Amino acid sequence: MIDLYALTSPNVQKIFLLLEELELPYNVKLVDVWKGEQFLPEFIKLNPNAKIPVIVDHEGPGGKPYTVFESGAIMLYLAEKTGRLMPKDMAARYEAIQWLMIQMTGVGPTFGNLTHFKRFAPAGNDYSVSRYQTEARRLYDLLETRLGASPWLGGQEYSIVDLATFPWTRNHDAHGVSWSDHPHLARWFGAISERAGVKRALAKVDAIVSSRDTAAADDLDRIFGRGRYARA
Numbered sequence: 001m002i003d004l005y006a007l008t009s010p011n012v013q014k015i016f017l018l019l020e021e022l023e024l025p026y027n028v029k030l031v032d033v034w035k036g037e038q039f040l041p042e043f044i045k046l047n048p049n050a051k052i053p054v055i056v057d058h059e060g061p062g063g064k065p066y067t068v069f070e071s072g073a074i075m076l077y078l079a080e081k082t083g084r085l086m087p088k089d090m091a092a093r094y095e096a097i098q099w100l101m102i103q104m105t106g107v108g109p110t111f112g113n114l115t116h117f118k119r120f121a122p123a124g125n126d127y128s129v130s131r132y133q134t135e136a137r138r139l140y141d142l143l144e145t146r147l148g149a150s151p152w153l154g155g156q157e158y159s160i161v162d163l164a165t166f167p168w169t170r171n172h173d174a175h176g177v178s179w180s181d182h183p184h185l186a187r188w189f190g191a192i193s194e195r196a197g198v199k200r201a202l203a204k205v206d207a208i209v210s211s212r213d214t215a216a217a218d219d220l221d222r223i224f225g226r227g228r229y230a231r232a
């Protein structure tokens with residue numbers, strides 16, 4: 001059995017998607033990051049970086065419990081554990097890993113910062129909005145070009161790379177990007193959306209009640225490292 005420490009954000013959605021796709025049994029343990037539960041000592045023991053997602057695999061290597069944090073590492077771990085959703089051939093596998101790294105280091109941080117500056121930051125951050133909007137558009141175009149040359153983001157096979165990137169593209173409208181001028185992304189997004197495991201995962205995420213929209217000013221200051229929490 002696997003424990004998944006989670007709430008609703010895209011990095012967490014990735015792991016719901018993967019666990020459902022792999023049909024592995026798991027328990028969801030909610031960590032309300034909007035209330036600061038990621039900073040509780042018992043959670044820091046699981047992830048010193050104080051972020052979700054985290055998994056605890058009670059049948060880890062050697063039959064012992066094993067904890068994994070960082071969504072990309074969790075996906076690689078579950079792919080290796082099951083022998084699924086990553087190419088077996090080394091060259092193909094490293095091609096996929098390169099695109100996984102683009103999601104982890106480019107798509108996730110850029111789209112996340114774009115949402116932050118558009119939705120949560122006080123007004124007057126035009127430079128930041130412009131910087132992240134421009135980089136987000138560049139990354140959408142990169143994914144479009146990739147999917148024009150390859151059926152899936154990782155290469156010839158559907159893989160964890162598709163499941164890692166998909167949740168970040170669900171907000172493409174809010175990112176100011178339309179599928180009408182990204183036909184390859186539209187084809188890819190539609191195909192993933194139709195998968196049974198993806199539908200099950202998104203239904204589970206939708207059923208989780210997050211306190212994001214009701215968070216108090218101090219809760220927002222804590223998660224965003226501002227106000228009395230700022231260290232600048």
Ligand SMILES: N[C@@H](CCC(=O)N[C@@H](CS)C(=O)NCC(=O)O)C(=O)O
Nearest residue numbers: 009011033051052053070071072223
């Ligand atoms: N690189 C990490 C990022 C994880 C992350 O940013 N998690 C967010 C939710 S999506 C979180 O826990 N935020 C709480 C905080 O920053 O205090 C991963 O991919 O797992």
